[in-house]
Amino acid sequence: MAAVNLSVNGQAKTVDADPDSPLLYALTEDFLLNGPKFGCGLAQCGSCTVLLDGEPVRSCTLPCSEAVGHEVTSIEGLGTVDQPHPLQQAFIDEQAVQCGYCLSGIMLYGKTFIDSNPNATEAEILRSLNGLICRCHTHVRMAKALMRYAEGRRA
Amino acid sequence: MSVRFTKPVAAAMTADAREALEKAGLSRRDFFQTAGALIVSFSAAGKLTGQTATVDPPVNRVDSWVAITADNQVKGYAGKCEFGQGFKTVQYQLFAEELGVAIESVQLTICDTAQCPDQGVSSGSQGHPTQFGPSALRQALATAREALLGMAAQRLGAASGDLAVENGEVFVKADPSKRVAYGALIGGKRFDLTINPNAVPKHPSEYTVLGTSVARYDIPEKATGQYEFIQNVRVPGMLHGKVVRPPAIGAKVVSVDEASVAGLPGNVKVVVKNDFVGVVADKEWQALQAAQELKVTWSTPAALPAQAGFYEYMRRQPTRDSYTVRTDDADTVMNGAARTVAATYLHPYQMHGSLASSCSVADIQGGSGANAKGTIWSATQGVYPQRDSVARVLEIPNTNLRVIYVEGSGCYGINGADTVSFDAALLSQKVGKPVRVQYTRADEMVAAENYGPAYVVDMKAGLDASGNIAAWSYEAWTLAKGGRPNANNPGNIVTGALAGFATAPIVPAAGATPTTFNNGGNSASPYGAGIVGGRAQGTGNIRAERVLVRTIQSPFFTGPLRSPARLQNTFANDSFIDEVAAAVRADPVEYRLRHLSDPRMKDVLTGAAEAYGWDARPSPKPGNARTGVVRGRGIAVVLYEGDNGYCGLVAEVEVDQTTGAVTVLRLVASQDSGPVSNPDGIRNQMEGGALQGMSRAMREEVRWNDQNVMSQDWRSYPVFQFGMPIPKVECVVIDRPDAEHMGAGECTITIAAAAIANAIFDATGARIREVPFTPARVLAALRART
Ligand code: FES
Ligand code: FES
Numbered sequence: 001m002a003a004v005n006l007s008v009n010g011q012a013k014t015v016d017a018d019p020d021s022p023l024l025y026a027l028t029e030d031f032l033l034n035g036p037k038f039g040c041g042l043a044q045c046g047s048c049t050v051l052l053d054g055e056p057v058r059s060c061t062l063p064c065s066e067a068v069g070h071e072v073t074s075i076e077g078l079g080t081v082d083q084p085h086p087l088q089q090a091f092i093d094e095q096a097v098q099c100g101y102c103l104s105g106i107m108l109y110g111k112t113f114i115d116s117n118p119n120a121t122e123a124e125i126l127r128s129l130n131g132l133i134c135r136c137h138t139h140v141r142m143a144k145a146l147m148r149y150a151e152g153r154r155a
Numbered sequence: 156m157s158v159r160f161t162k163p164v165a166a167a168m169t170a171d172a173r174e175a176l177e178k179a180g181l182s183r184r185d186f187f188q189t190a191g192a193l194i195v196s197f198s199a200a201g202k203l204t205g206q207t208a209t210v211d212p213p214v215n216r217v218d219s220w221v222a223i224t225a226d227n228q229v230k231g232y233a234g235k236c237e238f239g240q241g242f243k244t245v246q247y248q249l250f251a252e253e254l255g256v257a258i259e260s261v262q263l264t265i266c267d268t269a270q271c272p273d274q275g276v277s278s279g280s281q282g283h284p285t286q287f288g289p290s291a292l293r294q295a296l297a298t299a300r301e302a303l304l305g306m307a308a309q310r311l312g313a314a315s316g317d318l319a320v321e322n323g324e325v326f327v328k329a330d331p332s333k334r335v336a337y338g339a340l341i342g343g344k345r346f347d348l349t350i351n352p353n354a355v356p357k358h359p360s361e362y363t364v365l366g367t368s369v370a371r372y373d374i375p376e377k378a379t380g381q382y383e384f385i386q387n388v389r390v391p392g393m394l395h396g397k398v399v400r401p402p403a404i405g406a407k408v409v410s411v412d413e414a415s416v417a418g419l420p421g422n423v424k425v426v427v428k429n430d431f432v433g434v435v436a437d438k439e440w441q442a443l444q445a446a447q448e449l450k451v452t453w454s455t456p457a458a459l460p461a462q463a464g465f466y467e468y469m470r471r472q473p474t475r476d477s478y479t480v481r482t483d484d485a486d487t488v489m490n491g492a493a494r495t496v497a498a499t500y501l502h503p504y505q506m507h508g509s510l511a512s513s514c515s516v517a518d519i520q521g522g523s524g525a526n527a528k529g530t531i532w533s534a535t536q537g538v539y540p541q542r543d544s545v546a547r548v549l550e551i552p553n554t555n556l557r558v559i560y561v562e563g564s565g566c567y568g569i570n571g572a573d574t575v576s577f578d579a580a581l582l583s584q585k586v587g588k589p590v591r592v593q594y595t596r597a598d599e600m601v602a603a604e605n606y607g608p609a610y611v612v613d614m615k616a617g618l619d620a621s622g623n624i625a626a627w628s629y630e631a632w633t634l635a636k637g638g639r640p641n642a643n644n645p646g647n648i649v650t651g652a653l654a655g656f657a658t659a660p661i662v663p664a665a666g667a668t669p670t671t672f673n674n675g676g677n678s679a680s681p682y683g684a685g686i687v688g689g690r691a692q693g694t695g696n697i698r699a700e701r702v703l704v705r706t707i708q709s710p711f712f713t714g715p716l717r718s719p720a721r722l723q724n725t726f727a728n729d730s731f732i733d734e735v736a737a738a739v740r741a742d743p744v745e746y747r748l749r750h751l752s753d754p755r756m757k758d759v760l761t762g763a764a765e766a767y768g769w770d771a772r773p774s775p776k777p778g779n780a781r782t783g784v785v786r787g788r789g790i791a792v793v794l795y796e797g798d799n800g801y802c803g804l805v806a807e808v809e810v811d812q813t814t815g816a817v818t819v820l821r822l823v824a825s826q827d828s829g830p831v832s833n834p835d836g837i838r839n840q841m842e843g844g845a846l847q848g849m850s851r852a853m854r855e856e857v858r859w860n861d862q863n864v865m866s867q868d869w870r871s872y873p874v875f876q877f878g879m880p881i882p883k884v885e886c887v888v889i890d891r892p893d894a895e896h897m898g899a900g901e902c903t904i905t906i907a908a909a910a911i912a913n914a915i916f917d918a919t920g921a922r923i924r925e926v927p928f929t930p931a932r933v934l935a936a937l938r939a940r941t
């Protein structure tokens with residue numbers, strides 16, 4: 001165990017953790033976040049996704065020591081129920097959720113790609129989600145929500 | 156157009172709030188044991204710290220379902236879970252509609268043995284028919300409203316019939332200034348009424364809240380990461396547990412070397428009960444390391460039956476037989492047929508494969524015996540059955556155990572949610588502290604699931620001279636082991652069995668001619684007349700029928716997986732009707748219509764076909780080349796469970812005849828589940844079900860070797876995922892305000908495999924009779940074309 005300095009959603013904290021342990025455990029046990037979730041622990045599904053300096057990473061396999069010195073953002077860091085981020089609003093507007101366990105991956109990979117490619121086609125946006133799993137198979141609505149967000153970015 | 160309602164009902168719960176909720180539960184028990192002590196505020200319950208309890212609010216009493224506070228807030232209690240299908244929102248709508256209150260004034264608690272009536276398990280698409288049925292939520296609310304109107308009539312000096320309700324206030328229609336709020340009539344007091352079977356609920360044609368697309372209450376919190384899932388339950392002082400499962404199915408513990416983890420950090424403790432082995436540590440990562448390091452010596456069990464040739468193996472086992480239909484003339488009409496058609500369909504074991512590996516927290520205090528007690532937070536589909544079965548395993552009175560439902564990821568049946576709660580309870584009991592168990596992916600997929608069982612189905616049809624079906628024979632082999640846990644069968648799931656409880660074996664038995672028609676498994680096709688006891692009860696008109704299900708012992712635990720048995724059976728039944736239609740060169744829709752009698756069944760069939768733009772002609776599609784890329788369309792229908800949701804689905808596919816790759820381009824569904832409670836909600840279920848059905852048809856099969864299941868992650872159990880082409884999905888929702896409420900969540904998934912197989916045939920002339928439709932199997936079917 002060691003002292004690991006992390007900054008998550010703008011909040012800095014020193015946590016007592018094995019530097020090799022996955023970042024996800026620090027996010028859920030020390031930062032008490034609900035957004036990033038344990039799905040597979042194998043970097044295969046995306047439900048643990050957070051942004052590391054704006055780039056999506058799988059926190060279930062990323063050693064927490066590798067997050068030191070970088071800003072971590074989870075979906076909690078985007079917006080709130082009262083003031084949702086436009087991406088979150090798009091998912092609410094499209095009712096693009098069944099259980100919602102997969103949302104961190106779908107939203108954060110989608111957001112990263114759309115923010116730098118606001119004119120991308122639906123096919124291109126969906127390709128940026130390659131390999132992510134939504135087991136409720138809410139794909140149709142999620143595609144619509146991401147397109148709605150992209151349209152907002154273009155406007 | 157969706158209507159919004161956002162409310163703090165499921166706000167992310169801190170440990171404090173969680174504790175307060177627990178106390179609120181106790182106050183609810185007090186409510187049932189002492190008169191009038193209505194909802195106690197959280198802050199008032201401090202004296203109850205640490206106490207756990209359970210209460211079984213009688214399902215026939217109005218107070219078990221609803222209470223109204225002095226400030227006109229509605230407290231609702233119900234026993235049907237939310238797991239992403241949107242049914243909690245529908246239950247909110249039902250409260251608002253039936254009572255005539257604003258939906259925002261309702262606070263609904265579901266599935267907590269200390270607060271909610273025992274409604275068994277939330278499964279089988281029974282939520283909708285049950286809650287709107289004659290003895291559950293809607294009837295309780297109708298009884299409550301009649302009582303409130305009666306009280307208001309007295310208070311206002313008017314006749315009940317001259318009153319109306321708006322936003323929880325009763326007023327005189329002729330003089331709206333004369334009014335009284337519900338809270339002033341009953342606030343803080345009990346109704347003290349038994350549910351009145353004669354109370355008249357609102358007719359769906361009067362609905363203003365139900366029947367509209369009220370937005371899901373939970374989506375804003377889910378989209379912002381605030382929502383508390385079972386994986387996020389944090390109980391003060393909680394430790395972390397992991398399980399160590401046998402490396403081979405049937406292996407038993409020979410010895411456990413506790414010294415192998417002695418030096419590890421985190422105050423590691425080892426727990427062993429028969430063949431159940433687990434570890435507990437301070438932090439989750441430490442528990443994971445300890446589980447990996449722990450040295451356990453296991454016995455070597457007998458080898459599993461080989462996967463190659465397994466379907467033939469199934470036919471050779473002793474069977475427990477059951478007929479769904481068996482008419483006296485089944486054999487004679489078949490033998491006298493002008494022509495027969497026969498085919499065999501194969502369906503593998505599949506898994507729920509929930510996105511979340513299951514998780515649970517248990518806090519069991521006092522060991523075992525009369526003074527032990529505890530609380531379990533679980534994503535189970537049935538809090539009461541879990542309470543009763545865990546109580547047996549822990550050897551504590553079930554009334555000392557409380558099970559609180561907390562949503563997990565979509566479960567689609569009995570995933571690892573029950574099993575992991577057994578694990579957490581056993582570990583917590585041994586260490587005397589709250590323990591959270593979060594499964595690994597392999598724990599979930601290999602060692603916790605009750606898989607959907609494999610099927611072998613032999614179909615045969617006898618045709619008359621005009622090509623119509625006169626005799627229908629279905630004979631299936633399937634497997635079972637365990638199932639949902641209950642008080643008598645804790646061994647129905649893996650943890651109960653490991654801990655020493657027997658799993659009831661399949662006892663071979665001959666089948667008898669049935670005396671009642673029960674098509675809950677959809678073994679009888681929609682085209683049969685379903686003649687049992689001299690009465691035709693099916694949706695079709697084939698009178699001579701033999702429908703025989705033969706069950707054998709499964710090597711793996713099995714249990715309900717979304718559309719259990721119904722999906723496998725419908726793959727066989729609705730592929731086969733398509734084969735027969737092709738054999739007599741009939742259009743697939745027209746041929747089905749010839750054999751259907753139920754008008755609602757016909758409507759979903761033609762509804763899907765029309766929405767798709769069906770071109771009537773026999774399959775395969777004339778003019779399609781035998782090489783290269785071709786397209787085709789197929790259709791399938793079902794009445795889910797024989798009485799619980801009509802559905803039709805058209806699939807359009809593209810087949811690459813060089814590689815065998817199939818791409819589903821378009822899915823058009825039509826559904827009739829009676830009165831529509833939430834149009835957008837039902838569409839969400841239809842879309843998700845159609846795609847999940849496509850995934851199961853195209854990709855999913857549990858694999859094993861001679862020791863254990865090899866499908867242990869998303870690489871070895873691939874499902875439809877992002878990056879693959881998403882078909883266009885269209886939904887036609889048929890509203891039937893005068894019909895009974897039916898289920899809606901398992902209809903499209905039931906018919907996806909058959910519709911896709913039929914489309915592949917239409918495109919290529921090749922019939923694929925084994926799920927999943929992998930490129931290799933499609934190529935084999937293409938080679939087998941005549
Ligand atoms: S939990 Fe990290 S990718 Fe699945
Ligand atoms: S909505 Fe359930 S996994 Fe995506």
